[in-house]
Amino acid sequence: MTDTDTAVRPAVELNGITKRFPGVIANSDVHLTVRPGEVHALCGENGAGKSTLMKILYGMQSPDEGTISVNGEQVHFKSPAEAIRAGIGMVHQHFMLADNLTVLENVVLGAEQMYGIGRKAKSRVRELAGATGLDVDPDTLVERLGVADRQRVEILKVLYRGAKIVILDEPTAVLVPQEVDELFDTLRTMRDDGYTFLFISHKLDEVRAIADTVTVIRRGTTVGTVDPGTVTSRQLAEMMVGSELPSPETRTSTVTDKEILRVDGLTLRTPDGRALLDSLDIVVRSGEVLGIAGVEGNGQTELVETIMGMRKASAGKVLLDGRDVTKAGTLSRREAGIGYIPEDRTRYGLLLTQPLWANRILGHQTRSPASHGFLLNVSGARSDTKRIVEQFDVRTPGIDVTAGSLSGGNQQKLVVGRELSGDPVLLIASHPTRGVDVGAQAAIWDHIRSARARGLAVLLVSADLDELIGLSDSIKVMLRGRFVADADPATVTPEDLGSAMTGAGEVDADGHGAADGDEPGADAEKAAVPATEGDKK
């Protein structure tokens, strides 16, 4: 669907953009057309390739293939400075402001050549401040501003540098709902003044509220451009998560009645008392895969890290195989038989500068074959690494190369192989196939499935709904630190899950009839939960 072919020259046109990193294709054949004076949302799950694409457009990285045109002219940005000169500005998710400088100083910093640093600069800042809805004196210190105003200062910064096309990277992530509404009002006003916005988000209700056009990106490529007025959140969710990927079906149930993991009333609070996890109950049995669905940032990471003992629960209990491990550290939980595939393998899973065999030891440093008592067993670790390389088809010239030189998929296969070593009773798998190629994905699914058949209990957290539905024996949906719905993977569709995850049930109830409960029969009463949950907010 390309509905943007109008007489007007597009503000931004990306054609066939492809960007490869060693072993990973971040973007492949991306097409994106942004009309001038519109808010164009770029939508996709984390890891879908949104940020890489925006870095390419902003000149932070150069594409391997494809062309970029701005206002009809083809451009080759070598640095953000060139993108800024072409009128493109970017507001990063994490603010880049100096707290101890004033608004004026922050805005002018680095752009002194434009209007100097004196009266002219100040009057220009005043002039633009109105457009961004920033209602403070330019001489106010930034440390005195709230989050929403800081964001406006960031927008002001890019306007000051002459940007007419503004990229907003997840701008609502840091805002409370009222602030989001105010931001959207500002964006609408500015749009009417002729500014063009590229709005990056994975929150469907917000995208539908603000965007004139939505382009969905999945697994590195654009899957379609739609008018948010004519599609439902469910259709968008479906586009985001896809359904034609190789499906990891595991229909024959191997679930036994032996409880491996029991979590009772698990609660985790921030130091200021906000609940990141709100009395969660989980039971995973031997041979069962329990899937946790949810938009990222709703507590999944915290849940996994609390079960692993990397964070200390504020309340609640964790029982492994009947044994209370609530007070135990990460190492003793691992020794008790938990395998852990972290969501970010390069930061949490591997020592990138160490050889593969040394990485085999990590997390197993107290157990055979990696060690005897206090001594490491290097030859044992080496031969077991060879086994993993063979069984899990890790493509490497040998076990002495560093983990960092492998491709993403092969790194992940190594991690999966290691975590399934030593006969674990429970595997906690966080996004086990994120950022890996299709071949490695299928292999990883196979290994999880056969371990499950041998009686392994698996807690699976994933943003890939096909993966969740295909691998899980049951699914829980997580929203704002709570489980808001249960789903039966045999009957649930990615669209249903998508609505429950994004809290889109509420939006649809307003505009498009009941989002949930239109699945007749089995799921009706379960799926009704997110709607009520959504109403509470």
Add this chain to the structure above:
Amino acid sequence: MIAKLRSSLLAPVLAIVVSALLCALILLFSGANPIDALGAMISQVGEGQVAVDIVNSTAIYMIASIAAAIGFQMNLLNIGIEGQYRIGALVAAIVGSAIVLPAPLHWIVILIVAMIAGALWALLPAILKVTRGVHEVLSTIMMNAIAFGLAAFLIRRDQFGILIGNNVSTEPIPESGLVPGISLGDRGTVFGLVFLAVLAAALYGTTMNRTRFGFELRASGLSPTAASAGGVNAKRMIVIALLSSGAIAGLIGMPEILGRDHAYTLNFTAGYGFAALGIALLGRNHPVGIAFGSLLWAFLEKAKAALDNVGVPREIATIMQGLIVLSVVIAYEVVKRFDQAAEQRRVGRALGTITATEPAPEAAK
């Protein structure tokens, strides 16, 4: 294996060559002949007790750099070695002079006391780091300042100090507490505790590469996040690493006190702790590298007196030491990046071009 050896030797050799060239340039600018200067330094080794002095200093530098390297292994900058070894030496000298035990036992007790005192001096920075997040550089520098003041106070004559000749020192340690050296007559006496340095280096190497503790320590340094996911308790490792570093630091003063001075005196040698940081860097935290780094350092330190004879200020050797450290830091970074890129290419080649074997997801669409 050969490739690995090459890459680990490349950086230090590169650094030494670059800094030697820079020094040669400085010498030329100051109107001296670099070849003459180097010749004078080398021939100095044959003079009097210089050769033995170099051996003795090498051993001391080795102990000090191992203390620094333990911290470096997990990215802890123990700037406090200077203070830790001063306190270790002072306490050991006081305790050693107050007790009498049979010979080997006596000096073993003194060594243990030195280690405990050094470790305790590192305890406060360790506690501050894990409970309040105070950076160890700041707290150990503060502890250094306190150590200097405390040491000066404790050897006052109204405290533990006595006047021997015109030098103030602690009470001399009795004969049974002294470690016999190897006398080479006119050439001087090699400290008996030179072997302590060899032992420490061997123990350090084995611990780092062959034990669980060493693995956990290195893992914490390489990636605190991966280590924590792997079950390494980061806070515990910080405390253990800083205390071990302090304990080894406590030994730095021992070869001189138990082998030559027999007491903590006003002339107690300062500066080993700061030199140690540079040497550990030069030796890449590797025991053999540290041994060679210490030897080079000791040579520059002891042979520089000869520079005066050829009309070159001896401070040029100090400049060279500084240049070596600076070049080392740069050379390691350059070689590291080069190695990483080379290995990625090598892996890519061994498997065919990576991107070609992995079809783009949905590229067919």
